[in-house]
Amino acid sequence: MARLLVVDDSKVVRKVARRILEGQGFTVTEVGDGAAALAACRAALPDCVLLDWNMPVMNGIEFLKALRAEFGPDRPTVVFCTTENDLDRISEAITLGAQEFIMKPFDEAILLGKLAEVGIA
Amino acid sequence: MTPQGFAVFAEVLRAGSGLAIGPDKLYLLETRLAPILRAEALRDLDALALLLKGGGRPALTRAVVEAMTTNESSFFRDTTPFTHVRTQALPALHAARPAGAKLRLWSAAASTGQEAYSLAMILHDLRPLLAGREVEIVGTDLAREVLARAREGLYSQFEVQRGLPVAMLLKHFRKEGEMWRLAEALRGMVRFQEANLLGDLRPLGRFDLIFCRNVLIYFDPPTKARALEAIARQLAPDGRLYLGGAETVLGVTDRFAPVPGDRGVYALAGASAAAELVRA
Numbered sequence: 001m002a003r004l005l006v007v008d009d010s011k012v013v014r015k016v017a018r019r020i021l022e023g024q025g026f027t028v029t030e031v032g033d034g035a036a037a038l039a040a041c042r043a044a045l046p047d048c049v050l051l052d053w054n055m056p057v058m059n060g061i062e063f064l065k066a067l068r069a070e071f072g073p074d075r076p077t078v079v080f081c082t083t084e085n086d087l088d089r090i091s092e093a094i095t096l097g098a099q100e101f102i103m104k105p106f107d108e109a110i111l112l113g114k115l116a117e118v119g120i121a
Numbered sequence: 122m123t124p125q126g127f128a129v130f131a132e133v134l135r136a137g138s139g140l141a142i143g144p145d146k147l148y149l150l151e152t153r154l155a156p157i158l159r160a161e162a163l164r165d166l167d168a169l170a171l172l173l174k175g176g177g178r179p180a181l182t183r184a185v186v187e188a189m190t191t192n193e194s195s196f197f198r199d200t201t202p203f204t205h206v207r208t209q210a211l212p213a214l215h216a217a218r219p220a221g222a223k224l225r226l227w228s229a230a231a232s233t234g235q236e237a238y239s240l241a242m243i244l245h246d247l248r249p250l251l252a253g254r255e256v257e258i259v260g261t262d263l264a265r266e267v268l269a270r271a272r273e274g275l276y277s278q279f280e281v282q283r284g285l286p287v288a289m290l291l292k293h294f295r296k297e298g299e300m301w302r303l304a305e306a307l308r309g310m311v312r313f314q315e316a317n318l319l320g321d322l323r324p325l326g327r328f329d330l331i332f333c334r335n336v337l338i339y340f341d342p343p344t345k346a347r348a349l350e351a352i353a354r355q356l357a358p359d360g361r362l363y364l365g366g367a368e369t370v371l372g373v374t375d376r377f378a379p380v381p382g383d384r385g386v387y388a389l390a391g392a393s394a395a396a397e398l399v400r401a
Contacts (some may be wrong), residue, residue: 085278091291103278103285110282116200117286 002120003026006030007037007063008052008081013104017050019080020108021120026120034058038066046076048120051084051098053089061096068097077118081106122147126170133173137186138263139319139348141341153188153277153282157181187264191339194232195283197239198334202385205329207243209383210361214329215251217359223255225326229333229352231260231313234271235280237333238303241310243290257323261316268313274303318348322355329357334385335365342373349374353389362387 004026006017014030021028024066031037036059037049049067053060064078080097084090085103093101099118100111115121130150134140142149150166161181163169172178173185197203214224226244237260244256262268281290281301294301302318316325319338331352337345353376356362362377364370364385370377379388 085296087291087294087296090287094287094291103282107279108284110279113284113383114282 001025001026002047003027003029004120005037005040005049005076007032007034007049007055009033009055009058010052013081015047017111020111021050021073024112032056034060034063034066037063038070041067041076045071048077048079048115048118050079050081050102053080053084053093061093064096064098066094073097076084076119079114081111081116122150122166124169128169129170129174130166133182133185135341135344136184136188138317139340139344140186140189141339141344142189149189154185157184158187179322186268190264192232192264192267193335194235195280196235196285196289198284199235199366199385200284202332202334203239203243205265205361205363205383205386207247210330211243211247212250214359215254218254220254222331223250223257225328226256226258227317227325227328227331227355228258228260228311229270229318229331230336231262232264232267233276233280234260234274234311234313235276235284236260236276236334237271237311237313238307239284240330240332241307242293244310245293245307258311259315259328260311261325263315263317264292265315268315271311271313272308274308276301276303318351319344322351325355327357328355329360330363331356331360332363334363335368337368337373338365340393345373349376352387353377356389357390360389 004021006014008014009032018028029040031040033055051060051063057098060080060082079100079102080093080098081102081104083104090101095100100114102114127144127147131142134142154166154169158169161169173182176182218224226240228240231237237258240258260271275297277300281294293304293307295304316322333352337348340348349370352362364387366385370387375390378390380386380388
């Protein structure tokens, strides 16, 4: 079963995402910012990162750039999950190497549908 | 509600939309018809049933039927049928048809338009393959309100995240306030019109691909058979019918046969040679 890293500075969002993902049998690790996420990826590269945009220490875009520079363009799969919802922001995230984009608020159907879209099942 | 009142609703819904309801659906009547009771200042469902009885209030009857119709829809719902259209059905039909012949696609319970527009997005992607061939998409529904929404092509943030890959969102939508508007070019590819699957479908003409997904599950067996008979008359001999995952023609009609290996895809029975053409 796929291993997911949930990166969000909101404990509530992490808790909701963990409940949904573990309910599907995914293995879930969670951290609260981009720097901690990069450290987690170096320790054990997940199959997919569910990534918030606005976070302290290192934001989602900074993390994504560092991740792609270090691990290449394809792995792990990155799905943004953020309150950002302007086309320019979405386009920026995809251009920098995210595979999908979830605009908060989300529900279980949206989260699982987007993961299925990028082949995480 | 009295059994007589319930019988009035059951008959109105059966005749108006084919919807079959049993006593276990009483809660649905209560929740979905509450706004009509308020608007008409009626005290309960029995009072509404009295007004409907005899058919003297067509506008009210229509409002009841529309309120009871399920209008759930999403882009690329269930993925598989759309993959079949993109990778098999449309390329095969394009190869089989003479140059200049128009292809026609029908979303037979179009609701708020996501299914028809998903087909439009596929056609947009396949423009190089189709090499200028004209393709018409028709979306029909019996509910005027949802058709008006479909024509607008305006969707909430939730709706554009259900089934729609972000690449399609970026390519075909623009933000309007908190809503998302489908590009005019794609809206222009679909013609929405009112039609009842239990009415006369002949004016719609013949189609090469028909999507009638998650509609028949609400019908009783005789109504399913009647609808499928009518749909069969509108399908080209080598065309394809797409039903929902929980639906089948088996035991309902012998006009269609499942396409082997393609779950949810059906061909006209007896059209095996033509069916092979589209499978090729």
